[in-house]
Amino acid sequence: MNVTSRHLSFLASHIPYQRARVAILGVPLERTVSFRGGTSQGPSAIRYASSSIESFSAIFRCDLSDIGVCDLGDLDPEAPLGDILEELSRETERILRDGKGLVVLGGEHTVTLGAIQGATAALGRVQVLVFDAHSDLRDSYRGEKICHATVSRRVAEVAERVVIVGARSFFGPDFGEDHFATLGTFAERLSREDPIWLSLDLDVLDPGICPGVTNPEPGGFSYRDLIEAFRELRGFRVVGLDIVELAPPFDPSGISAVTAAKLVQEAICAFWG
16 A cells, blocks of 8 residues: 555554554545645544544443554555545455455545445445535536545445435535435435445534534534434444545634544444444
8 A cells, every 4th residue: 555654643543454443544635626625634633633532432332442443544645536546445445355444534525436436346235325515416527527526426326325414505406316315314225234334524514513624514413413323323334434524724723623533433433342
């Protein structure tokens, strides 16, 4: 794997890869953002913020230190977009074939496509649950077929099913699509047999509590809403997740990065603890 040098690692991620149950991989991608940037700083900001939280989850009653987490560093952000997605696909396939859970720290939402390509290669039928303020179902955007605004459309061409929760901003023709669900109905749309990949775009949260994102959209979920969704997903086979669209420059307080780090910690405890 081609990784950049790193000085930070996620909280309690000291276990060697061979012994780890969960791997963390950063993909500081920032190529197709359309409103405001900063996603390339996301993985480092999440790792740094993780030093401010405890490794023990009082919600899920487990500790990251007891699970076995390995931080693999970041993919090379200077490579061409296609090469980054291909490398992420290969790494995702390798890690999932090794029987480990995977957490991808983004980066713009386009990274989800590479992860799903790898997950499908490793596992066959994969369901994708997307928490996102935007539908991201355009077929193309500004002449690009692969970008943050088309990622759910491209993922739907690969995955067994795609369920989108929290969307409140639509490209008009998307609105009639059957991909959408609510917090109360998403579990009904998922199979308990097939593996699930969770894609968490931080703009699904209300910008009042998570302002540091590339495309903030009023009226979003609370932090507690996502925790309750994690609880619901414990009855399913979650194999991996990505957390994307953090834009640290737009939240000097750092609370958005802390929120992202805490969600990663709670998700690992919920799904692999």
